[in-house]
Amino acid sequence: MKIALVAPSCTLKQEAADLVTALAATRRDCELAIHPQCFLSDGHFAGSDEQRLSALREVMEDESVDAVWFARGGYGSNRIAEAACSDLSVTAMRKTYLGYSDAGFLLAGLHKAGCEVAHGPMPQDILRDGGEAAVTRSLDWLLTRDRAGVEPSISYPVQAYNLTVLSSLLGTAVEPDLTGYELLIEEVSEHYYRIDRLMYHITGSANVRGVVELRVGNMSDIPENDPVWGSDEEAIVKDWCERASINYGGRAIIGHDAANRVVPFGRN
Known part of the structure; x- marks a missing residue:
């Protein structure tokens, strides 16, 4: 199976590339094919918008590539998402x-266009403590659809x-249809007041209110709130779910850490 790496946001660290290449070997x-x-x-980004979009479309159209693995997060994929997901060929859809x-x-x-997608660890994660196990979960799922690394309590x-x-997706051309889905969320490096504000926004969406249930993963590296907030992330999520009559389904094992599990979109 041929897996292509592209970086739609920020630059992949060479150390991570070397470690993932050795693991895949x-x-x-x-x-494993790492696109140059x-x-x-280019400033914050792994190349200009045009370069990042061109590389992504190139591997999407490469008939020898079976899977596209996004190299790391950061910020920037939103700048190319609408163009990248438009007018997809049969090759890209496969x-x-x-x-x-x-x-x-x-x-x-x-996913909205009909492709098979999954939320899961990326190559850059190999630099985390326990990162090799995280990256291995993604490789195992991509290569064999091994369910050992899939979030264990998915039922919808x-x-x-x-x-x-x-929150940023809502109202855009690539906004997902969430009606009838279980929705899992996670966050990193945001104050409690910002988590509260984001929950206000997403639970005010008719689209989000159509989910079967909402579950919260890890919300890590939360900065100290001044003044003290007075509750935690789960209490915030529960409160806004109750206000919006959304069923709160408990915790999920996803997040910006090495415990992050694979979540294949759709039925599992």
Whole structure:
């Protein structure tokens, strides 16, 4: 199976690329192709919008590629998402796409277009403590659809997003249809007041109010609130779900950490 890496947001670190390449080389069933664009730099981004979009469309149209693995998160995939997910060829539609965090813009648009997508660890995650196990979960799922690394308590058609990304998706051309889905959310490095504000926004959406249930993953590296907020992230999510008559389904094992599980969109 040939897996292509592209970086729709920020530059992939060479150390991560080397470690993931070595890990993939131990798998007889895996051919890993890292697009040179992953190492470009244009300010914040892994190349200009045009370069990032061109590299993504190139691997999407490559008939030898079976899966596209987004190299890392950061910020930037929203700037190319609508163009990347438009007018998809049969070749692009046949591929599997995997990533999370900022890549959620692409996951939403590609899933909406009918592609197979999953939220899960990316190559850059190999630099985390325990990162090799996280990246291995994604490789195992991509190569064999191994369910050992899949979020264990999924019981409905499901989609998973970073909370900030989901909030930004609402009202756009690549907004996902969430009606009848289980919705999983996670967040990193946001104050409690911002998590509260984001929950106000997403639970005010008629689209989000159509979910079967909403579950919260890890919300990590939360900065100190001044003044003290007085509750935690789960209490915030529960409160806004109750206000919007959304069923709160408990916790999920997703987030910006090495425990992050794979969540294939759709029925599982």
